[in-house]
Amino acid sequence: MVSHENDAYRIEQDFLGEKPIPIDAYYGIHTLRAVENFSISNRRVNLHLIGAIVTVKKAAAISHQKLGNLSSPIATAIVKACDEILNGSYSEEFIVDAYQGGAGTSTHMNVNEVITNRALEILGYNKGDYHQLHPLHHVNLSQSTNDVYPTALRIAAISLLRPLSEAFAELQDSLQIKENEYQHAIKLGRTQLMDALPMMVGQGFGAYAQAIARDRWRLYKVEERLRQINIGGTAIGTGMNASLKYIFTITDTLQDITSLGLARSEFPMDITQNMDVFVEVSGLLKSAATNLFKISSDLRLLNSGPKGGLGEITLPPVQVGSSIMSGKVNPVMSEMVSQMAMKIMANDQAITLAAMNGQLELNAFTPLIAEALLESLEMMTKAILLFKEKCLEDIIINEDICKKNLSASCAIATALLHHIGHHHASELVKKAQQEKKDIATVLRESHILPEDAVKRILDPYEITKPGIPGI
Incomplete structure (x- = not known):
């Protein structure tokens, strides 16, 4: 007034x-x-x-x-x-x-x-x-905050979830391009940061692509739960002060305006008081964030150096890295993705706590859920697209360093297990490390296997495939 x-x-x-x-x-x-x-x-x-x-x-x-x-x-x-x-x-x-x-x-x-x-x-x-x-x-x-706000939050979440799903599709495509581009480049695979087995560089990118594909599918499917809305339920979901004609009309109208496939909940009181669908979406964002963190962390490690670290890949230089160390370039895009992932995990915790603390017919903490969830959706989409454009697409694989690190490793000795047994293979590894020789040289000097068998068994390109090397 x-x-x-x-x-x-x-x-x-x-x-x-x-x-x-x-x-x-x-x-x-x-x-x-x-x-x-x-x-x-x-x-x-x-x-x-x-x-x-x-x-x-x-x-x-x-x-x-x-x-x-x-x-x-x-x-x-x-x-x-x-x-x-x-x-x-x-x-x-x-x-x-x-x-x-x-x-x-x-x-x-x-x-x-x-x-x-x-x-x-x-x-x-x-x-x-x-x-x-x-x-x-x-x-x-005929409205209440308690039916307008949850309905609107679902609409907002879907509107941000769709471009995120598309961003994951683009990221998956980029990883698969790298998988194909480097399907013949060989490198040393590592477990627990220690030398393990030879692998193709492309296989590593293919594994990343598979993880991202799962994230993409999960986020695509969760939209189904977000489409259930409680508009017309008014204050607690009973629909008091809203006619049935209005309830059905506004649902149809929202469907027409948004083209999101929205549907009136069979039980509006559920949508009014329970925020678990937002916890589900946030949980899937957290799951995706763990994969993004893992990928970005791996790339930082493989890029380390360029002389004092692994140096098996070179990430695109996008900005000067130090105010005091001349010529230093840092893996800032990977670091950005890692921090984004941490923030999304923190937001997920906030969303979980807010959702579980709803009481009776309403959740008073929905604004926290809304702010954290929409921030996570927006932030992840932007981070993925920047990561793809400014980092992933222009990664350079340093194949000479990859081959050098592989040849200097004893990891290839695992290929001998079927032929000479675990004990003899371990003795060869010990001898190679003590004499600072590669496994192939020590094996030839031991005369345990004929030369043609050594060459066949230790072919690194065969070791990266299923089966027993040399057979």
């Missing part, structure tokens, strides 16, 4: 009293109270969530107009205001801190007020003239 205005402010009123609102502001008293109460992080609510809430508001206005619950001028103004926001206008008006009490009510009211005040302007009225068009009576008709 508006009681009076002066040159700089309009006065708005709520249950707790009055507040002066900047005359040009599209937000109102509920938003201002939230800003005063929750300014803790300097992080505003994720705009993907804002856009999803606006989309729900647009669908509600269209539905109420169809059902005759809103007049055509009011519904049309609300829809026009929503479209302007969805096209990027008024983003600066969404000023509530991402971390807030109230299960998302502050964010929800920020959206309601901005839509209302822009719609009032469209209708030719002043901002704050709520007796013409009201944030709650019109924009929020």
Whole structure:
């Protein structure tokens, strides 16, 4: 309600009293109270969530107009205001801190007020003239934070999950290109950082590609659970103050607007109070993060040096690495991916704790879930694409160093087990290490096997295939 205005402010009123609102502001008293109460992080609510809430508001206005619950001028103004926001206008008006009490009510009211005040302007009225068009009576008709917010979070999550799945597809393709490119380049495989067996460089990239393919599939499939929405359930999922016609109409309208295959939950109270689907999505992000961390860590290790480390690969130099050490170039893109993975794991813990601490018919900590989940989805997509573009695509394999390290190792002795037994093979390894000779030389000097057998058994390209070498 508006009681009076002066040159700089309009006065708005709520249950707790009055507040002066900047005359040009599209937000109102509920938003201002939230800003005063929750300014803790300097992080505003994720705009993907804002856009999803606006989309729900647009669908509600269209539905109420169809059902005759809103007049055509009011519904049309609300829809026009929503479209302007969805096209990027008024983003600066969404000023509530991402971390807030109230299960998302502050964010929800920020959206309601901005839509209302822009719609009032469209209708030719002043901002704050709520007796013409009201944030709650019109924009929020038949709705509650508790059905709008979870529905919007699912829409926002799906909208970010799809490009992430595509990013994983691109990463998988890049790894498979490297797999094919280096299918004939041989190197030393290692277990527990110790020499193990020969392998093809391409085989290593192929193993990475398989891990990423699993992540891609898991994230693609989890969207099915996100499509279940509780819009129309209102406060606790029972649907009080929302007609069945409205409930079915808004679901259909949201399907049409978003093209996301959304479906009304068979049990809206479940969606209202239980946040486990977001824990599931976050858990899959954590799983993907572990693979990304492993890959980026491996590449850093193989790149180490360039003279004092393994040096078997060279990562693209993208920036100078030190303010004091001349010529130093660090594996910054791999380090970036590793830190992203750590952050996603930390976000997963926050999402888990927030979801498990919901009580009875509502989870008061949904804003934390929303902020952490949407941040993880956005961050992982950006990190993957940058990693692919600025690191993976231009990796150079130093084949001479790979062959040198392999030939200097005794790992190839494992190929002899079927022919001379474990004990004799171990004695050859000990002798080679003591005399600083390679296994082939020591084996020839021992005259245990004929020369043609030695050559056949110790062929490193045969050792990288299934079967018993030399047979």
